[in-house]
Amino acid sequence: MYLLFLLVVSTNVRFNFFVHSYSRNSKIQEKKIAISFDDGPSEITPAILKILHQYEAKAGFFCIGKNIEAFPKIFNQIIAEGHLVGNHTYSHTRKMGLLGVKKLVWEIEECNRIALETGQVKMKLFRPPFGIVNPKTKKALDKTGLTSVGWSIRSFDAILSSEELILSRIKKRVKPGAVILLHDNNAKTVNILEQLLLFLHENQYELVRPDKLLEINAYS
Template sequence: MLAVLAASSVVSWFWLLLPCFIWLVIAVAGSGLVQSGYHIKTLYKKKGATVKEIAITFDDGPTPETEKVLELLSRYNAKATFFCIGSQIEKYPEVLQKTLNEGHTVGNHTYSHSTKLSLFPVNKTVEDITLTDSFIIKYSNKKPLLFRPPFGVTSPRIAKALRLTGHYVIGWNVRSLDAVTEDETKIFNRIKRGIAPGSIILLHDTSQKTVNVLEQLLLLLQQQGYKAVTVDALLDIPAYEK
């Protein structure tokens, strides 16, 4: 009798906990995938695009590698979007200025690029984002409206902060993994598979290997008749406040 009771209570606990477990799985997956738009609307590609336009985006600069990226983009007559970290702008302000002068779009990628951003109180996240805005304003005279969350991670707190700062959240649908692997062929092939009208490609202007891959990518886009444009041009949204 006792055994039956114990067994039935195990079963009822199971049914009681099942919805909690499902919610947890959805919440964890939603937080990790910027594409899912679970906490806040994220723009990660141009839906239904038929024109051969593509947006290449670079995170984590400016760095000395950014200059090599700029040189390649200019050679192939391509435009790109750079999601800059505030603390990097402090180190390389002249690189940021050059990026802006050459007609590329600059977006906000936080000041701290902290792995703990999801845990920051809302006002601390707002401060972090606003500080980076102020650096970009200093060199462009315009408030940037595009934001990319570090590591593509959002949370209810980050979403709340972004509703206060009023940025568009920009994700990607082609992840190159250039921050994970050293294998340039692997990185290039991964991007190649994702090339389609309206795609947004994620790269990092932080290493020579990405510069090497970029040259191959720009050549391929040229051969396939694609035009590399800024994210705002691709999505037809403003990059800066008027």
């Protein structure tokens, strides 16, 4: 039973068991909400940026280091258009939960190094790949000085195939102070985002950057 408990708290960043993560702002009463994107930049990201621009909305992009290397111009476009960029490790390996502290520190620092070299930003915010956190994650964050950011609404856009189901899942959970998780390396997310922004606009929600919503510093 204890092992099952450890598995659950290690794979859900929102529990704040091993690492404190900013996943929502429960103090906010106004209709303010944040959208964040993981796993980019990618060839899909410009379409995401175009829609955000149309709605005059700002979002957060938690970027993979090797993808910044692959799409440096898109990474700089994200920054130039006023969006937040954060650390999502260098490789986003599926073995993330098995990595030792030294390797985790390298993953974080290498992503930050590339971001600084490419976009002249010193990223301070970190999103754990797959939401996996454990005592080694805490030690790595203590060593690197980064702050963990989670989410309160998981869309499962990287898993579910139905756009209607994904959108319905998000809409049911929308509330002031929430942070929505999407992915900007998935083509269907483009259409989902457009419909979501229309829904938020019709319901008088203001979309703000995650760091502004959570009242934390994005850069050092």
